[in-house]
Amino acid sequence: MTRGRPPAHTREQVVDTAIRLADAEGLAAVTFRRVATEIGAGAMSLYTYVPDKDRLLDLMVDRVGGETAQIKITGDWRTDLMALAAAQRTLMLAHPWLPGALPNRRLTGRNMLGYLEQGLAALAPTGLDGPTKMELIALITGFVASYVTNELTAATPAAEQVALITDAVASGDFPHLAAALGSGAQGTETSFERIAGWIITGLVEQAIRPRPSDRSSS
Template sequence: MPRGRPPAYTRDQVVTAAVTVADTDGLEAVTMRRVATEVGAGAMSLYTYVPDREHLIDLMVDRVAGEPVPPRVTGDWRADVLALLVMQRDLMRAHPWLPGVLGGRRLTGRNLLGFLEHGLRALEPAGLPGITKMTLLGLFTGFVASYVTGELTSDPALAAVDIGAAVTSGDFPFLRKALIEGGGGPLEFPAIADWMIAGLVEQARHQQKAG
């Protein structure tokens, strides 16, 4: 039997084009037609490589998850998990569409599984059950995604005006007191992430001992 014509493009090229579109114009710009145009293919021919847009997004997430080199695991679970979250934050800032697509998605690509494997290895010295470690890693990723979303969408100048107006109204005395007390300026991401890591892990340990 004669062989069919070989594919003109590869799935890798299609995913690369989709990531470029999302980075440049946002995830809403990633349509099958737009990606087909970017690779120079017909819109219908794109379905040869991916069955639908949702599957394409799954592949995009897994693709960018493989970009950074995971930090070295030192055996200090707190420092190792923090380094992992800092890496996640950098990745999400590089791909602003990423935080918004993580929730409820099929995160089963090899790069994502590699990230999970790295996180479990980092948490191993904490002495927690496997399901607890996996739950914690999910919570940590959700925190990073929420934090980055706030960074990318908030306008500090407008927020300051709104809070200032609320404080001067006299309706929020504890908010006014907190702002007057201050405390050396806003905390940076590593400090906040470290608090969360330590608090959640220690609480999980406490419940494990109690249970």
């Protein structure tokens, strides 16, 4: 039954417009009025397609989640997880607002579930139990998000913080910090692959290891 006035737009159109806006001008540019004028509608008309702003963000996240390249599962969890992490990073670099929009967001759609599914498939050979796999996936996703955030932010050193840090170093209260800043300027050697390799290999190997009692002092 299709009674009533037919919709002039679609939910996909609204979400796509919001994504395009966020890509071009950042999350802050995504306002109902702005999105509405962009698709040539009244601000309030959007509520026909989207229940509220928070849900719009959910939908945006799920939609771009669908753009993630489908990785092929080789059966080697290290290779597969690296591929998945790399795909995630590519996605976040294409949509810089994504890392910032991810926290506090609920699983809204099948695309996010699809991502979860891929991660679980990659982890299948490890023989870990379900909750542990979930935890590992969340951990890896969180790492990628924070890495990309740093990656996108680090370009702006901000002058003001430089003063704070040099002052702090000069005060002598932070010897290790001074040493760390002086030590290595190895530039782009801190590549994504290097660190992602650490975290993935390290994490999964630790998780697989059958608990060698507990060697901490407690």
